[in-house]
Every structure is written in C-alpha cells, then in structure tokens.
Amino acid sequence: MEDPVLSKLQVFEPASALSHNFRSHFPTLMPLMEVVPRIIAPADYAKKQIIDNQWRTLPNARARHPQRLNEISEPDKFWAQLLKTEDFSELAHFALSTLSLPHANADCERVFSKVNLIKTDLRNRLTVETVNGTLLAAESAKV
Template sequence: MRPNLGEINPESQRHQLHDNALYLGVKVYELLKHPDVIIQPTDIAQFFSCCKNFYKVAAIEIKKRYNMEDPVLSKLQVFEPASALSYNFRSNFPTLMPLMEVVPRIIATADHAKKQIIDNQWRSLPNAQARHPKGLNEISEPDKFWAQLLKTEDFSELAHFALSTLSLPHANADCERVFSKINLIKTEIRNRLTVETVNGTLLAAESVKGSTRTGNCVNFEPTKEMYSRMTKDKIYGRKNDDSEDVPDIIFGEEM
C-alpha cells in the first residue's frame, strides 16, 4: 500500500516479493516444513513460481477493470470502519473536503453549510463513542457500519454521504449483472410488473445472497427486523376510494 497503485506494473520483477516473503496461508507454511516436501526444492520453486504468476495475472486483470487513479476510488479508505474511528487516521485525513470536491452530484459545490456539517461529524466521530450505536466497534463491513450510524441523529448526514459515495459503481460489471437479472424477472409473460416490485425482487435476492454462505435461499433465515416489517400496513399499503385493500408491494423500500 505504500507505492502509488497506478504506477505499479504487475509484470515488473521490481515489485515482486522473494519466495520466503510470499504469504500463502498457514496450511501452506506448515506443508513446506514437511520432510517429504523439503527434499524437493525444484518442486517448491515451481510451486512459488505458479503462485506468483497467479497473483500477477489477477493484478493485471484488476487494473484492466479499475482505474487506480480514479479521484473517488483512491480516497475511499476513509470509510473503512477502523479508519473512521481512529484518532491517528485524522492526522492524515482531518477533513473530507478532498472527497466531497470530487462528488458534486452527491454534495453540491455551493452547499457549504452541508459540507461543514458532514466535516464536523467526521472530525468528532472518534471522540463521541458515548453517542455511537451499541456494538459499532465490532462491525468491520463498511456498508453495515455506516448503515448503523445512519440511524443516529448525530451522524446521519455523514453516514448518508458515506453510503452514497460507497454505492458509486467503479466498473460496469455490477450494472450489467443487474440488467441481466431484470430481463430474467420482467419477461414477456410478466411484463406488467411495476418498478417497485422489480426493485424489491432485486433487493431481496441481494439480501439473501449477502446473508448466507451458500448464496441462495435454501438456508436463508429472515432476521427479527425483517419479520417486524411484515405488517399489514407495509405489505398492503393504503386503501383506494372504494375502501378496498389494494396490494402495494414495497419490498424494495423495506429490504
């Protein structure tokens, strides 16, 4: 993380680690100490060469898909939970202005008042642990971390800015996947599905995928919060002029 990522050439030997400095996990470390493996230095060298080649190809493909010089992507480390709660991190990033300046569609350039509110909340976040939601220090995922803070009045503007910025796509792969899913959901036979229903179906699928190791609905268990939202008012919505209940699926809003 010390060099500028945009300047690193994965194919250059200058940035590659020596074999003894290459970390491949605990099991590999123990296996390389096994007597039957130690006596095969040629195979060990070939193994490390294959591992380096795998990393090299992976790095090259990542650089093809992401612009490491992107003015937003290069600043997103400020939203890592550990960074957001760190006193020491503030010595290098005392303000969010460098990031707010490059996202004018999220924060208007002339909206100095809102910028100041967000910056004040950012600067006070490490010092206001008494006002943090319970268990905030234990959350490592940025989206869940800021979603928790969004529920607080003291840091809601900062959390909304963080979540809006984190949701920006830095490649078109995710967008293309969503387009493909929509085509599978809204078919010629189901062509009258509303935008709200399609949106809710997509969000439900993402929720299931993110909540289970298998990535499907077989072992999915709804949370207590999800159950609490399954009320008559939320599922069926408002009544029409004839006072008859009209189904109004709003899973997209609720999920």
C-alpha cells in the first residue's frame, strides 16, 4: 500500500493502540497528522501536541479506565469508548475522523449519479433540500 494514510491505519487497531511493544514502531502520530491536513491543520501545533501526548499515554489507560478497553476489538467501538473520557477525547476524535475518511471516490460518484437521476431536465428547479430529502428517502427505503 502506497497510500500515506492507509499504510498507517494499523495504529488505530485496539490491540496496537494499547500495546507497549507497538510503540517501538509508532512512538508518535505526527507523521499521520501531517498527511491529513483537513482533520488537523498543519499549523495547529498545540492540538497536535495534545493528541500526541494522549497517544503516548494510551497504553497505560487500562489501569485508569476500567471499561475493559483491552476486550474491545472493533476500532470504531474502541475509539467511541475513549471519546467519552476526558483523558483521550482529542485522540479519539482524531482517530474516528481519520478512520471515517473515504479512501476512494466511488461513494461520491454514486451519489452524483443518483443526483443526476433525480434532477433531470424536467425537474431542474428542485432545491438542494428537496434533492437531499429524496436521496435520504431512497436510502432509507433500501432493505
């Protein structure tokens, strides 16, 4: 994988994030923060430092947080649990934001295709709200 984000996403696996041994490979999240400027502004050094400090103390979280973090194997549930804590909220927000990035444009292209089917020459005066509502109704009608 040559993608600069995808190649680093293993850091957000719960087992990796809680491992002291894993820190020899990824002691800091700074390289990852550099490749996602829309999540963390390049000049926001204070926020980067907070996230990195939380990352460095995360392996010790098991002792401080009895929510059995080491038993959660799904990354989204793991980071959602940490988002509820004060100690790791910035790190969890960064992790969830990074994990939710689309890594391909296929989903966006599908939405554009659906909009083109909805907003035809005969229906060219539909407002954005109406098109959004139609897309949401069509999506919720899928079973």
